[in-house]
Amino acid sequence: MLMRVLFFGLALVVASAASKDQPFDSTKSKPNILFVVVDDLNTRIGPYADPELSIYTPHLDRLASEGMTFTKAYCQYPVCGASRASFMTGLYPETVKIMGNRGDKSHHKIANPALADHPTIGEFFRERGYYSARVSKIFHMRIPFGLERGEWGADVPESWDFASSPMAPETLSPGKLEKLSAGDHYGSNFARLIVPDHLDHTQIDVLAANQAVAIIESRAVAPPKNIRNDVKLKPDDPFFLAVGFVRPHVPLIAPERFFKRYPEKRAHIPNTPKDDLEDLPLEATRNANSRSGRFKMTTLQQRQSIAAYHASVSFMDEQLGRLLDALDYTGQRDNTIIVFFSDHGFNLGEHTSWQKDSLWDDSVRVPLIISVPEMKHAGARCQAVVELNDLFPTLADLAGLTDEKPGRLQGQSLVPYLENPDKASGHEYAYTVTHSKGASLRTARWRYSRWGDVVTDDNEELYDHQSDPDEFHNLARNPEYQSRLEELRGRLKRIQAENLKAAEG
Ligand SMILES: [Ca+2]
Numbered sequence: 001m002l003m004r005v006l007f008f009g010l011a012l013v014v015a016s017a018a019s020k021d022q023p024f025d026s027t028k029s030k031p032n033i034l035f036v037v038v039d040d041l042n043t044r045i046g047p048y049a050d051p052e053l054s055i056y057t058p059h060l061d062r063l064a065s066e067g068m069t070f071t072k073a074y075c076q077y078p079v080c081g082a083s084r085a086s087f088m089t090g091l092y093p094e095t096v097k098i099m100g101n102r103g104d105k106s107h108h109k110i111a112n113p114a115l116a117d118h119p120t121i122g123e124f125f126r127e128r129g130y131y132s133a134r135v136s137k138i139f140h141m142r143i144p145f146g147l148e149r150g151e152w153g154a155d156v157p158e159s160w161d162f163a164s165s166p167m168a169p170e171t172l173s174p175g176k177l178e179k180l181s182a183g184d185h186y187g188s189n190f191a192r193l194i195v196p197d198h199l200d201h202t203q204i205d206v207l208a209a210n211q212a213v214a215i216i217e218s219r220a221v222a223p224p225k226n227i228r229n230d231v232k233l234k235p236d237d238p239f240f241l242a243v244g245f246v247r248p249h250v251p252l253i254a255p256e257r258f259f260k261r262y263p264e265k266r267a268h269i270p271n272t273p274k275d276d277l278e279d280l281p282l283e284a285t286r287n288a289n290s291r292s293g294r295f296k297m298t299t300l301q302q303r304q305s306i307a308a309y310h311a312s313v314s315f316m317d318e319q320l321g322r323l324l325d326a327l328d329y330t331g332q333r334d335n336t337i338i339v340f341f342s343d344h345g346f347n348l349g350e351h352t353s354w355q356k357d358s359l360w361d362d363s364v365r366v367p368l369i370i371s372v373p374e375m376k377h378a379g380a381r382c383q384a385v386v387e388l389n390d391l392f393p394t395l396a397d398l399a400g401l402t403d404e405k406p407g408r409l410q411g412q413s414l415v416p417y418l419e420n421p422d423k424a425s426g427h428e429y430a431y432t433v434t435h436s437k438g439a440s441l442r443t444a445r446w447r448y449s450r451w452g453d454v455v456t457d458d459n460e461e462l463y464d465h466q467s468d469p470d471e472f473h474n475l476a477r478n479p480e481y482q483s484r485l486e487e488l489r490g491r492l493k494r495i496q497a498e499n500l501k502a503a504e505g
Contacts (some may be wrong), residue, residue, distance in 0.1 A: 041342035059321030067371025074430035081140030090392030114505025122159030137244035144170030168204035183294035220330035252308035448488035
């Protein structure tokens with residue numbers, strides 16, 4: 001409620017401050033929404049990282065200073081397709097019935113016909129007078145080959161007034177493509193490609209930012225007179241602009257200037273106790289370098305991959321900066337909500353493991369920054385456990401559409417945290433599922449994971465984040481923690497039963 005009051009107040013302030021020089025339409029009362037989804041971005045960056053890592057993300061830092069950084073935000077499935085189907089509908093993966101990277105033509109209305117009348121977040125805003133646009137990867141899209149072939153992936157076309165999937169050279173980019181791990185699949189192994197600086201404009205995220213900037217600019221000027229009158233292009237409609245940045249998804253491609261920032265000699269491989277994998281269920285270790293047939297990386301290759309990942313992060317950050325600048329110079333920043341997040345995390349050597357698809361914080365924790373015009377707590381950090389599932393109800397509330405939210409949404413609005421990051425209460429857990437019937441609960445203090453439908457002697461993990469933030473010591477077989485285990489098992493069972501029921505429509 002407070003936020004709605006804040007927005008009415010804001011509209012009045014903007015109306016009185018607007019001048020003839022500003023293209024901004026001061027009669028707007030609904031805020032624009034810029035929804036930025038990054039692919040495979042972990043939390044060892046900018047506003048999250050140990051400063052010793054020195055990851056260069058000036059634009060993300062600027063956004064964090066203008067917004068709220070959620071330090072315990074979690075995805076609902078640690079691979080692209082399932083995570084995206086979940087946050088775009090505000091439903092858990094089992095409800096949507098997309099459990100992995102399914103065929104590119106598949107989306108929730110096909111995967112679960114019982115949800116055919118449930119809107120995506122793009123559809124929700126589009127049906128309420130927003131100009132809804134998608135640029136690049138929002139639903140699942142195959143990287144790099146989907147981009148090289150101009151595929152549209154698992155899009156839900158009715159979400160958008162406008163959608164654009166830029167075609168980009170990826171592995172065919174100018175420069176030398178170097179494999180950094182054993183496997184042959186460029187979408188799931190490590191490779192780097194250093195692009196000459198003057199050819200950076202060939203790259204997917206630059207092309208996406210170009211398109212997004214054009215949309216931001218077009219919303220601030222009058223439409224041309226000769227436009228077809230059946231095309232919705234009124235600048236006084238607020239926009240819901242979803243922009244997908246593909247890097248740092250592999251293959252790790254960035255201009256030379258960013259590679260120079262991260263000498264491979266200085267790349268830090270995380271420390272892992274020698275016996276770390278010994279107390280773990282087999283399924284939890286499938287991405288470990290020593291056990292995975294697809295990585296088998298040398299120490300040099302590990303350093304090169306970490307450095308190339310961070311070069312890709314800084315390159316992506318530069319494109320984010322172009323979107324923020326465009327909002328500033330068109331006068332729309334003061335009436336635009338910005339949400340910045342990643343579809344899931346990414347292991348870069350923690351637990352000697354690489355990439356995603358595991359259930360540790362490294363793979364399931366995501367960066368999440370929300371900036372609301374005139375927010376009271378700009379620059380604050382919120383320590384509450386939250387989910388990407390929460391974005392749909394949060395944005396509906398922030399846009400004053402609380403009463404129109406779809407009844408099925410399974411997340412919780414984050415507005416109470418935006419108003420009061422330290423004192424609000426809401427979530428008690430974040431729920432994540434993955435391959436091999438892996439499921440996990442994160443509470444403020446505990447992580448409980450189980451691989452399989454039923455409890456066996458060796459398929460559970462329990463970590464105490466108060467004493468073990470790196471999740472090195474699995475307490476599941478320690479008799480002292482049996483009552484804690486029972487409680488978390490019960491909670492998991494209840495959530496899974498609710499999801500099965502919700503999937504019925
Ligand atoms: Ca991804």
